[in-house]
Amino acid sequence: MANLDLRLIRIFNLIYETKSLTRTASALSVTQPSVSYALSQLRRQLADPLFVRGPEGMVPTSRATELFKVFKRSVNEIDLVVESITSFDPATSRQVFQLCLSDLGEVAFLPAIVNRLMSEAPGITLEVVPMQVDQVPEWLDRGEVDAAIASVDFSGKARRKVISQERYVCVLPARLAGTGSTMTLEEFRRLRHVVIDQSTGHSQVDAALSAMGVERDVSLRIHHFSVLPGVLANSDLAVIVPSHVANLFGGSWPVVVKELPFQISRFDVSLYWQDTSNRSAALSWFLDLLTRSLIEAEVLTTPGDADPV
Structure with a gap:
């Protein structure tokens, strides 16, 4: 175990x-035999198979899962320590950032983020x-993604910055819209609906409708x-x-776009990132770029909200 070097841990x-x-x-831009050899070294030094081949690839053993949490x-x-003592220049950096989005x-959000990235970095x-x-x-928590933007309230160690408060509305083809900015409950009930799968993080709608006893005529479920x-443009769905x-x-x-004939609670859209006291200059820049991009996308509109710290 004393000879376990950082290169092997990264592999x-x-x-x-x-x-x-x-x-x-x-x-890693190396050959597969090199990786296989490194894995055999790890197996010897850690006295565990670590991974076994399965239908979906290399499956970790329980020991490997425990080690990964510590190693990662x-x-x-x-x-982070290395980055903190070296300068970060977004204009010349080749760094990779991972952003979790629905x-x-x-x-x-992505068009504004990419536009700013192409301009600055x-x-x-x-x-x-x-x-x-x-x-x-x-x-x-494990650093597998650098940040996430979501309407879900994630518990745990992640830091959070609310970037906007949203409400739900109804979208339907112009030929079905009728008059006025708000539809009646009867008009809503007559519509046939598309429903988005709850795994996308928008389960509030179904919960609110169920609590009010309002049913939708569902014609299509999508992810x-x-x-x-x-x-919507080519159907009679809402x-x-x-x-x-x-x-x-x-x-x-x-x-x-029409207002709903009933109340569904507003919800927060938030930026999340890893809670660490040793946040790197690169991550600080990335979080700042995200908030500035959201201002550009007219999601985050208050200048004082531009600081995600």
Whole structure:
């Protein structure tokens, strides 16, 4: 164990995350035999198989899962200390940042974020990690993602900055909209609806409707917000979505945004990141870029909210 070096620990962490020796070798720009040899060294020194081959790739043993929690946190802390004593220049950096977004978040926030990244840091790579609500707190804690933007209140050690407060509205084809800015309950009941899967983090709508005893005539259930405009424009369906996204749809498609005939509680959209006292200059810059991008996207509009610290 005394000879276990940082290089081997990094290889272990990558195998755990990718579940593949091939993908680990590619990420490190080395050959697969080199990764296999490193794994055999780890197995000898740690006296455990660590990974076994399964249908979905390299499956960690229980011992490997325990070690990963420690190794990942330790490597992150080492990297943070190193980064804290070196300068970070976004204009020349080749760093990779991981941002967790829902499908809805990609539609609403990603264009402004990418626009600012290309302008300020053309060499930086942004990896968008699909939202899995039950996994995000662990991902943040282990440093597997640098930040997340979500309407879900994640418990745990993550830091949080509320960036906006949203409300739900109804979007429907213009030919079905009728008059007035608010539909009646009877008009709502007559509509056929698209429902977004609750795994996207928007379960508030179903809970509120159930509590009020309001039922929808559901014709379509989907998992992705991004397909909604085309679906609505070419059908007689309606959908309940957050107002910011509804306004994006309404600006580009022949759909109308209407207020609901009942109250659904407003909800917060928040920026989350790992709670650590040794936050690197790179992460501080990334969080600042995210908040400035959200101002540009007219999600976060108060100048004083631009500081995520």
